[in-house]
Amino acid sequence: MTLAAGVALGGFVGVLATAIPAQAATQGPCDIYASGGTPCVAAHSTTRALYAAYNGNLYQVRRSSDNTTLNIGVTSAGGYANAAAQDSFCSGTSCVITEIYDQSGHGNNLTDAPAGGAAGGPDALANATAAPTTLNGHEAYGVYIAAGDGYRDDSTSGIATGDNAESEYAVLDGTHYNSGCCFDYGNAETDAHDDGNGTMEAIYFGTEKAWGYGAGNGPWIMADMENGLYSGVNAGYNSNDPTTNYRYTTAMIEGGANQWAILGGNAQSGGLATDYSGARPNVSGYNPMHKQGAIILGIGGDNSKSSAGTFYEGVMTTGYASSATEASVQANIVAAGYGSGGTSTGGSAGELHAVGAGKCLEDPNSTTTSGTQVDINTCSGGANQTWTRNSSNELTATVSGSTFCLDANGKGTTAGTKVIIYACNGQTNQQWTVNSNGTITGVQSGLCLDVTGASTANGALVELWTCNGGSNQQWTLS
Known part of the structure; x- marks a missing residue:
């Protein structure tokens, strides 16, 4: 999204290693999507594996004391992030997240976003310890995006282009947001410029009202389709798109041929609400769509970067996922246990x-x-x-x-x-x-x-x- 102008502490911790043994998942979100015929083509998380068999790296950190890097993996296949490794590596210094690896096998890794059509760049990198959390008692870190931070991949594989269908979800901190443009995760232009209506399809989360907004004071889950943050069929107000500010929030966008939807819910309990489902905006350029297939996190498509938010995990699929598939994915997210257990409120x-x-x-x-x-x-x-x-x-x-x-x-x-x-x-x-x-x-x-x-x-x-x-x-x- 283009706009020229414009938190999360899971308790009181430095995210210490816990004595709770890791347990591999029997099924991850991307296993569920694959079973539903809409496989993941990008899968990013700094907190856990998104496939039951995934045993690779989740992300990379760089410490300021000597500029060396370390890959942070999982404690076991299908398990949680090895936060203890990060704590040891970053002890006595500060660290930033330099890369978020794609678990899907498509190589769609997120790195420092370069300069784009909006002023400034390349972007700053997220503080690696700014968003500590727990998952079923296991310590982990999210990606804390302050204004000026941002990640991108402009040379992707498998991501939907043109009017092809896709589904996207992200687990976010529903209490960390602002009205800047634009805290997005999803499909964007491959040249980091505003290439016109319909060249994006990304999840937006925040309180920006310049194009569209929902009920209450926000934040809202909306779709950034370029030159418009849409909460419904047209720009402006959609009373059915509620303020959604759960501490851990599930945000979903689905998009196909003249059809798209917004879904949202509490990532700690319950199911999903459908905040919009219907036709594309009745404005030239959105039907058909002109998606280009880059991936962004924390910024707009032209590198607008006055936004803030915290990201824990998210995926992009090929194909428009069924409601049954999305419900199963939400149940898997709830079962991951964000914010539960552990020693994150301890008196260390x-x-x-x-x-x-x-x-x-x-x-x-x-x-x-x-x-x-x-x-x-x-x-x-x-x-x-x-x-x-x-x-x-x-x-x-x-x-x-x-x-x-x-x-x-x-x-x-x-x-x-x-x-x-x-x-x-x-x-x-x-x-x-x-x-x-x-x-x-x-x-x-x-x-x-x-x-x-x-x-x-x-x-x-x-x-x-x-x-x-x-x-x-x-x-x-x-």
Whole structure:
């Protein structure tokens, strides 16, 4: 989609290895699609295998300390991502996701998106630790797309072109989104330019209303068909396309000859709702379609990249999947157990990473003076950057034998309140809620722990601020 202008913390973790043994799936989503006569031609996931027999790599990470890379595979055939390998490799430094491998055998791997018709490029790469999650107790990481991040493959194999039929699904974080253009996954132009109506067919998720929108305030699942985000038969409002913001959201788009559909549901329970099923938009260029067969993630077809969102898994098929097939795929996603079990809410100790800055929360200069405002700095592993969440919901650091609590200065409840170290006293301004969307909020104030001005500089101060979904309010502990 073209537009010139324009979170997920699965608990409080650095995604530690668990003692839960991996169990191979008896059937994956792509096995189900194949049985239904609509086989996968692209299958991407950083969390699990999408075929019961898949035993290859899921994705690749690169660490900043020496720019070396590591492929992250599964713990067993048909199993979950080997998050422990990533944790070990990225320990003491930061990592980005450099490639997301296609499990279908077609070689449709997603890499850094190049410059396109929209301003800017090549795109930035996703922080590899910004979207920790669990699947049936197994730790894994999603792909956290901040504005400016994006992935693409313009030289694909097997992807639908022209007016040929396809089906697409993605499992997304329904609480991480914005109104920027365009958080997409699916079929796009092969030249990274806006090539006109009908040259795309991708899942869109967010609150952009310039072309189409649904009921409520959003976010909505819509189809990006280029020069239009469609929630129904025409641009504009479709009251049957609901706000869909489950923590783990299943989003589906199906497209064939003058027929397409939107389906959505809770990726943790229940079935799918059909938000639209009918004819193509009644505008020149969409019937027949002119799909080109590239694959994008987190961006629009012309590399518009002001969007945000989190992706866990998704596929593209050849052929228009039946409702029975899609129902079986949804049941498989639910059975994968996103967000269930594991130690993702545990009270472990480690560095508290500011996702947007790639720095660590610290007690500046290891001071033992209560009232000192905390800041962010290059991660060093020092005691002044080691934080523990205890059973009282306090965040504590022990420096030179003294233990301090993270504290909202003066029991402040207004945006801009300084966050300081202070002697622990059991009061609510020293208690913190760790949220599944990656934020940390003060129990007393309800405000978010925030890096002032979204700065990425060493010494940037930390305060309380109204929660706004920004990457400067995203945190992980490792």
